[in-house]
Amino acid sequence: MSEPCRVSFRDGRLASRKAEEAAYRRYQASQWLEDMAGPLDLSPNPSEQEFVSCLRSGHVLCTAINKIQPGAVPKVVTIHSLGTPNDIQPLPAYQYFENVRNFLVAINELKLLSFEASDLEKDTVENGSAAKIVDCVLSLKSYYEWKQCNGGAGPLKFVKSPLVAHSAGRTQSNAISSGSSISSRRLDLTAGSDKQNATRNKSLISEDLGISLSKVLSNCLLNSKENIDCNLLDAQDGCQDSNILLLTEIMSSFLQDQKHNNLNCVTDNCKHISLLEAQQNELSELRSLLSMIKMEFVNMQTQLQNDLMLLGNYFQGLSAAASGYHQAVRENKLLYNSLQELRGNIRVFCRVRPSFNMEGKSSIDYTGNDGSLIVIDPSNPQSTRKIFHFNKIFGPDATQDEVYKDTQTLIRSVMDGFNVCIFAYGQTGSGKTHTMCGPSSGLNKNFGVSYMALNDLFQISSAREDIKYEIQVQMVEVYNEQVRDLLKDMPAIKLEIKNCSVNGGLSVPDASTRSVQSVDDVLNLMKLGEKNRVFSSTALNSRSSRSHSVLTVHIIGEDITRCRIRSCLHLVDLAGSERVDKSEVTGDRLKEAQHINRSLSCLGDVIAALAQKNSHIPYRNSKLTQLLQNSLGGHAKVLMFAHVSPEADYYGETVSTLKFAQRVSTVQLGAAHSNRESSEVWELKEQIESLKKALSRKEMHKLVPLCKMKENRPLEETQNHAVHTPSPSWKLNTESVPVKMVGPTSNPTHANVHNSLSQIVHTPTFSRRSSIDHPRVLKANSTEKVVDEVFSKSPIKEPEIGTEHASIQLRRLSTEGFKCLKMVFLVLRCLAKVFQF
Ligand SMILES: Nc1ncnc2c1ncn2[C@@H]1O[C@H](COP(=O)(O)OP(=O)(O)OP(=O)(O)O)[C@@H](O)[C@H]1O
Known part of the structure; x- marks a missing residue:
């Protein structure tokens, strides 16, 4: 399309x-004026002339403004000669000028869009004068609506005609954009008649367009870019009026496009806003969620702290309970042992064997749960019944388990460091071996006390984790007054019984000692012992034990504080007493029976002496009593099983056994002591042991040549030989008083030592220092007793004897007080033994 054609097309479109x-806009204004001031007699679409003529008198305008703002025009001149537009006669100016002037004043006061009074006077409407009037009316309408709707609050918005420039009132709308302001300036150009103004306005347009449109164009849609560019060029090239109109049209078109774009933008913005709102909602939800989580976290933290505190309290409670438990266990042990003591450390149980003669009468008349037993002589029913009381009676129906159940409590004592001795007594065939070892058939369920006791020891040992135990077993028999090792294949070797205190708690130190780890080990050893034990067939028992068997279990324990316990359990199956006339034994069997009966008689003597609390207990009268000395005379717990046969034939033996048992039950032993000692005491004891051994070696070494020398000397010389010290290296400080050994020195007998020590104790220094009961010393019947008597009361505070080495040792030990003093006494006791030897 050529340029002129394009311009004319645009002209036509713009004009329409x-x-x-x-x-x-006129239609809107006329409609509103009719609503406000009544019918105006106008056509539905009034022309500009028609509209202006209708308002020329100012009456309608004044009426309308007075309705909106009563009193805005105080005096309205009424015009009666209104006619149709065709026969309108121009009225004199003074008739309506006053109304118009008052109206314009009111409009200006309201700061609304205004017009010139002359705009109403013109016959022909030119250059937008009618549009100005329309704008004024519409601004009044907007004011009215603003007042109605908002009560005068908020911003007042109204739109003026794009082709009108207003000189008074509100010249710019609040609602219109900067594009509108440009257009209003541009309209000044159209409205102005002044040439200078026109030039200024043109330059303004160019400037504004240059700035604003460049902004707009950068954001404008692509489809309008081409037109805007062309129009801009046109606007800048020409300043002629036609071009200005063209620019106006371009701007109008541009504003339309922008309006459209704005609508799209508004739609997009709405979407964005809704999206933003949704996101904001989501954000606020997240924030509230976060605050909730924070609160929850704080709550959980508090809860955790509370829980930790509770847990701490709980653990404290637990540890308190644990210590309480340990305390209770300790107290329980003490109470238990006290109870044992109250019951008496010798306890006697009586067990009645089932009768082999079912048809014959039983000598057992009654067995009570309270430990009472009544026997009667079946051959003489008139005879008085004899009543015996023991700690427990087991009838013929009692099982092995029932018997062991009452024994079990003692076994625990062994693990606590007490020596325990359980022995079975009774006539031959009464069931001693059955109780101690079980039946010869060896059925598991009928294991005897020995096996079950060892089983318990192992269980207790493994249950107590704080103490490590070592269990060793010895098994010997006393056969024909000889002690034999049952765990050796050659049991015929005779063994010596020695003092336990000297031999680390072993009565028979030379007997083989086997460490056992399990009950099976014990069972094997017991089988070996049973195999080696002497059994014979007699008239009363097809497998009669011809010896006293002693199974000794040594327990050595060490706890975490290095405190040690050492105890032993003697399980003694005595040979049965028998009347040789009944057992019909002869030869070796008779000799065995005599030995058995004699040793049992010695046991009876010991028991009697203990029961009567004699000062002398005849332990040394038999090997059996020697072996049991430590248990019977020491601080051990003793349990005796008295076995009786119920048959009428054995009534005499039964009564005899029961009387013996009754006497045993009356024996009061001293309180049982737990052999529990601290590590220091153990170490000291070990040192004493080694010193004793060293001493005895030296003494032996010295005595042998001395003895040889003495053999060649005359008796008097020997008798007059002064013994300054028992040993050159271990000498007692007796202020050099010579002590003469009475009797042959080659064999320092009890009398020799006795006299020598008597001399020592009679020395002034010793006498001064001690409060020794001299008559008692002199009455003491053994060297050992003399030494005991002398030194048990010795006030010697420091060791005064010893070789150089021993002296150093002793001095070191002397700082440790009483224990060392005790050790000196023990060394002296050794010296006494050496002399005895
Ligand atoms: N309580 C009992 N229940 C069943 N049988 C028993 C009971 N006591 C003993 N006997 C049986 O009696 C017999 C003799 O028992 P046992 O050998 O134990 O007597 P003893 O006292 O050891 O004899 P000895 O002194 O001669 O060795 C055995 O056959 C044994 O099984």
Whole structure:
């Protein structure tokens, strides 16, 4: 398309759009004026002339403004000669000028869009004068609506005609954009008649367009870019009026496009806003969630702290309970042992064997749960019944388990460091071996006390984790007054019984000692012992034990504080007493029976002496009593099983056994002591042991040549030989008083030592220092007793004897007080033994 054609097309389009818009605005204004001031007698679409003529008198305008703002025009001149537009006669100016002037004053006061009074006077409407009037009316309408709707609050918005420039009142709308302000300036150009103004306005347009449109163009849609560029060029090239109109049209078109774009933007913005709102909602939800989580976290933290505190309290409670438990266990042990003591450390149980003669009468008349037993002589029913009381009676029906159940409590004592001795007594065939070892058939369920006791020891040992135990077993028999090792294949070797205190708690130190780790080990050893034990067939028992068997279990324990316990359990199956006339034994069996009966008689003597609390207990009268000395005379717990046969034939033996048992039950032993000692005491004891051994070696070494020398000397010389010290290296400080050994020195007998020590104790120094009961010393019947008697009361505070080495040792030990003093006494006791030897 050529340039002129394009311009003319644009002209036509602009003109029609302008006319449409102006007509529409007039229509709005006339409609509103009719609503406010009554019918105006106008056509539905009034022309500009028609509209202006209708308002020329100012009456309608004043009426309308007075309705909105009563009193805005105080005096309205009424015009009666209104006619149709065709026969309108121009009225004199003074008739309506006053109304118009008052109206314009009121409009200016309201700061609304205004017009010139002359705009109403013109016969022909030119250059948008009618549009100004329309704008004024519409601004009044907007004011009215603003007042109605908002009560005068908020911003007042109204739109003026794009082709009108207003000189008074509100010249710019609050609602319109900067594009509108440009257009208003541009309209000044159209409205101005002054040439200078026109030039200034043109330059302004160019400037504004240059700035604003460049901004707009950068954001404008692509489809309008081409037109805007062309129009901009046109606007800048020409300043002629036609071009200005063209620019106006371009701007109008641009504003339309922008309006459209704005709508799209608004839609997009709405979407964005809704999205933003949704996101904000989501954000606020997240924030509230976060605050909730924070609160929850704080709550959980508090809860955790509370829980930790509770847990701490709980653990404290537990540890308190644990220590309480340990305390209770300790107290329980003490109470238990006290109870044992109250019951008496010798306890006697009686067990009645089932009768082999079912048809014959039983000598056992009654067995009570309270430990009472009544026997009667079946051959003489008139005879008085004899009543015996023991700690427990087991009838013929009692099982092995029932018997062991009452024994079990003693076994625990062994693990606590007490020596325990359980022995079975009774006539031959009464069931001693059955109780101690079980039946010869060896059925598991009928294991005897020995096996079950060892089983318990192992269980207790493994249950107590704080103490490590070592269990060793010895098994010997006393056969024909000889002690034999049952765990050796050659049991015929005779063994010596020695003092336990000297031999680390072993009565028979030379007997083989086997460490056992399990009950099976014990069972094997017991089988070996049973195999080696002497059994014979007699008239009363097809497998009669011809010896006293002693199974000794040594327990050595060490706890975490290095405190040690050392105890032993003697399980003694005595040979049965028998009447040789009944057992019909002869030869070796008779000799065995005599030995058995004699040793049992010695046991009876010991028991009697203990029961009567004699000062002398005849332990040394038999090997059996020697072996049991430590248990019977020491601080051990003793349990005796008295076995009786119920048959009428054995009534005499039964009564005899029961009487013996009754006497045993009356024996009061001293309180049982736990052999529990601290590590220091153990170490000291070990040192004493080694010193004793060293001493005895030296003494032996010295005595042998001395003895040889003495053999060649005359008796008097030997008798007069002064013994300054028992040993050159271990000498007692007796202020050099010579002590003469009485009797042959080659064999320092009890009498020799006795006299020598008597001399020592009679020395002034010793006498001064001690409070020794001399008559008692002199009465003491053994060297050992003399030494005991002398030194048990010795006030010697420091060791005064010893070789150089021993002296150093002793001095070191002397700082440790009483224990060392005790050790000196023990060394002296050794010296006494050496002399005895
Ligand atoms: N309580 C009992 N229940 C069943 N049988 C028993 C009971 N006591 C003993 N006997 C049986 O009696 C017999 C003799 O028992 P046992 O050998 O134990 O007597 P003893 O006292 O050891 O004899 P000895 O002194 O001669 O060795 C055995 O056959 C044994 O099984």
